[in-house]
Amino acid sequence: MECKNVNKKLIFYIDDKLPLDETLEIQKHLNECEQCNAKYEFLKQILSQIEADRDIRPNDFIATRILAKLPATEKKYKLKKVLSPVLIAIFMFFAIILGKLTADFYYTNELKNQVEYVSKDNFDQYVIEELDYTSYYYVENQ
Amino acid sequence: MHDAELINEIKSGSESAFRLLIDRYKAHCFNIAFGIVQDKEIAEDVVQDVFLKFWEIKKDFELKAKFSTWMYRVATNMALNKIRKNKLMNAFSKFPRLDSNEDNDGYFDNKMYQQPEVETKKHNEYVKESLKIAIDSLPRRQKIAFVLNKYEKLSYREVADIMEVSLQTVESLLFRAKENLQKKLLQVYKNLD
Numbered sequence: 634m635e636c637k638n639v640n641k642k643l644i645f646y647i648d649d650k651l652p653l654d655e656t657l658e659i660q661k662h663l664n665e666c667e668q669c670n671a672k673y674e675f676l677k678q679i680l681s682q683i684e685a686d687r688d689i690r691p692n693d694f695i696a697t698r699i700l701a702k703l704p705a706t707e708k709k710y711k712l713k714k715v716l717s718p719v720l721i722a723i724f725m726f727f728a729i730i731l732g733k734l735t736a737d738f739y740y741t742n743e744l745k746n747q748v749e750y751v752s753k754d755n756f757d758q759y760v761i762e763e764l765d766y767t768s769y770y771y772v773e774n775q
Numbered sequence: 776m777h778d779a780e781l782i783n784e785i786k787s788g789s790e791s792a793f794r795l796l797i798d799r800y801k802a803h804c805f806n807i808a809f810g811i812v813q814d815k816e817i818a819e820d821v822v823q824d825v826f827l828k829f830w831e832i833k834k835d836f837e838l839k840a841k842f843s844t845w846m847y848r849v850a851t852n853m854a855l856n857k858i859r860k861n862k863l864m865n866a867f868s869k870f871p872r873l874d875s876n877e878d879n880d881g882y883f884d885n886k887m888y889q890q891p892e893v894e895t896k897k898h899n900e901y902v903k904e905s906l907k908i909a910i911d912s913l914p915r916r917q918k919i920a921f922v923l924n925k926y927e928k929l930s931y932r933e934v935a936d937i938m939e940v941s942l943q944t945v946e947s948l949l950f951r952a953k954e955n956l957q958k959k960l961l962q963v964y965k966n967l968d
Contacts, residue, residue, distance in 0.1 A: 644957040675964045676957065682906045683810075683925050691805040691819050696797040699826045700790055 634658045639669050643676050778842045785833050797826050800843065803927060804850045810926030811854035811918065813907040817861075821854045828853075847927070847937045851919050858911075909959040917952035920945055 639662050645651050646659045663670045692698070776795065784792035801822055808821035828849060829836070836845070913921060916938070923934045935945045 640961065641954075641957075643961075644953045648953065672961060672964055675967075676960055679902050679906050679960055679963075682903055686809060687806060687926060689805075689809060689815060691801050691815075691822055695801055695819060695822060696794050699797055699823050700794060702823070702827055703790065703793075703830060 634662050636662075636666060636669050639663070639666070640672060643669075643673050644680070646673070647677050647680060779838050782833070782836060782838060782842060785830070786836070793826075793830060796829075796842070800846055801826075803843065804846055806926045807847055807850045807922060808854045810910070810922035811851065812857055813911065817857055818854070821850060821857060824853050825850045844933075844937055847923065847929075851923070851937070855915065855919075905960065905963045909956050909963075912959060913952055913955055917948050917955065920948040921952040921956075924949055 639659055642651060642655065642659060646656060649656075651659070663673055776792075778796070778799075781792045781796050781799075785796060804822045804825055805818055808818035808825075809815065812818050812821065825846060829842075829846070836842075910918060910921065919938060920934055923929045923937060924931070929937070931942055931945045931949070934949075935942045938945065940948075
């Protein structure tokens with residue numbers, strides 16, 4: 634087997650995933666080729682790091698840490714559950730109040746404008762105009 | 776006590792049963808998370824998030840379902856999300872690019888060898904870092920299959936169940952993952968010469 638082919642299969646050789654005949658061929662090549670053998674050793678060493686990583690363990694107190702987070706999570710959830718309808722009700726209440734205040738404001742302004750129009754200075758004129766219009770309307774409809 | 780019994784008790788709010796479940800699975804969950812994020816503290820955060828998630832959805836968890844399958848699936852997704860968030864946070868720093876389906880060869884080569892401090896690193900640390908970057912640079916699905924198989928020693932069948940793909944797909948993913956890793960690691964070797 635050529636070096637190029639061996640290099641393509643080294644990881645599978647390390648993993649023992651090759652058919653027996655190929656495994657034997659690579660084994661033979663590695664015994665004879667120093668360069669390929671060096672690559673094989675390098676690859677094997679790096680991949681053995683995975684086994685070393687598997688020995689790393691999480692903190693012994695991780696269960697305690699998780700359990701300590703539970704009440705907060707639950708409380709938050711319950712609070713959220715209770716607060717949602719209350720918040721909606723409060724929002725609706727303020728929306729209605731705001732609507733009413735806005736309507737009152739505009740209504741009062743309109744009245745004020747009318748009162749200003751029929752102020753003392755032009756009251757007589759207003760009454761005459763109104764009377765004229767009423768009498769005109771009355772005569773027209775007769 | 777079987778998982779189903781434990782889960783039944785957890786469903787009714789038993790914290791002691793929950794602690795037992797955590798103790799039973801924390802190492803498995805950690806292995807998967809570590810394999811993906813390659814950082815102890817972040818992996819512990821993932822473990823914490825996975826179990827808190829289970830507590831949150833405990834009432835909806837189907838007893839017929841296998842807890843370990845659910846856990847591996849959630850741990851994998853959460854670990855990948857952590858990486859994505861870290862990537863965003865470190866967009867302008869040295870955190871490696873971890874794009875799922877991109878060819879990361881260019882990045883890998885530049886990242887490893889254009890840093891002058893690489894030469895001064897201790898050999899073991901360098902080896903560790905090389906493996907970490909090589910795994911990080913694998914496309915998403917290849918990485919998941921590789922980590923489940925190598926870091927948790929799960930069979931191809933189990934990996935297929937967790938990833939919800941066929942056995943053939945897992946075989947193909949693992950084959951390509953190993954090919955890619957070999958290519959990247961031999962590049963490291965070449966640059967050491």
